[in-house]
Amino acid sequence: MAKSIRPKSHGKGRTLEQLGLYIHYPQCAKRCWYCDFHSGTDRRGDGYWLEFYRKGLEMFPPGRPLSSVYFGGGTPSLMRPETIAEILKPLNLAGNCEITLELNPATASKAKMRGFAAAGVNRVSIGVQSLDNAQLLALGRIHTARQARTALDNAMQLFPRVSADFIYALEGQAIAQWEKQLAHINSLGLSHVSLYQMTPQQHGEDAAAGFFLATQDGISLPRYEVSNHAAPGHESRHNLLYWQGGDFIGIGPSAHGRIGLIATYCDLEGNYTQEEIAPDDRLREKILMGLRTEYGAENCRLINQTRLDDMVSAGLARIRGGRIVLTTHGLLVCDAVAAALIL
C-alpha cells in the first residue's frame, strides 16, 4: 500500500491548477467482444464499491478542489443514483465542477437519469456505438438503436452536456454506409461525439485511412482530439486534463493517476502503488498526448527540429502559436509522427 498523496494547493491569490478525479466502475451487464477495458459481469453490490472508493479517496487527502469527476467503466450507470450521490457527497468540488457519468442506453431509464442529475451529474457520455441494429448485434451490445435514441432524447432533456460514442469501420461496413450514419449523427443535435475507429485489421490500412478522412469530412462538429469532436465550449474538460498533461486522481480497480511527477495505480484489490516519473518522461507523455489534439504539443528541447521541418514541409504538421499541431493527414499517422519527432 502506498503512502497517501496530497495534490498540492497554491497560496492565496494564485490560480488553482485543475485537478480531476476518475472513478472506475468495473462491472457490465454483458461483455462486448471488442472491449479491452477492465470490466466483468460478476456483480458486487453498490455497498462494496462505496467502501472501495472511500478507501481510495483516503489515499488522496484533499489539497485543492476538483475541477472534474468522471465515472467510467465498465458501466457506471448500473449503480443506483443514491450511490453516486454518496460518492460525491464528501468530495471537495469546485463551483463549476464537470461531473460525467458513462451511460449504457439499456441501463438507464429516464427516471434513473433524473436521479443521476439530482445526484449532481451534469454531463453524460452515452455508449451508442451504432444506429444500426444489425451492427449493434454484431458488436454484442445489449441495446437497440431505438433504445439509444430514446436515451439520447432523455439525456438531452435532463443534462446540460451530452456526448455519445460511436464505432466505425466495422466488419462488413462500407465507407458509404458510415457516411450515411454520420449524416444521421449530425441530425441528432449532440454537442459532443467520440468517433472511434475499429482496428485497421478489419479493412486494411488504406481503407482505414479512407474511413478516417470520410469521418473528418462528414461530421459537423469541430475536431479537438483525434477521435473527439465538440461544439466550442462543450469539450470534455476531464479528458482535456489528460490530453494537456494536467493532474488527475484515479480510484477503482485498474485506475491510474498522475499528480505532478507521481504516477499512481490501483490494483484489482484496491492496493495503491506510486512511482516517480522522470521529468523528461513526463514531458514525452505530454507531447504524445498533445499531438493528438488541436491544441498541439509544446515545441520544446525534446523535439527533433530537423524532422519537424520535414513534417511541416510534407503537410503533416504546422506550427501554431509556438506549438506543433498535426494536420488531418498527420493524425492519420500520428504514432509514427510522434515516434519520429520525440527525442
Ligand code: SF4
Ligand atoms: S459495455 Fe462498455 S465497458 Fe462493458 S464490455 Fe461493453 S464496451 Fe466494454
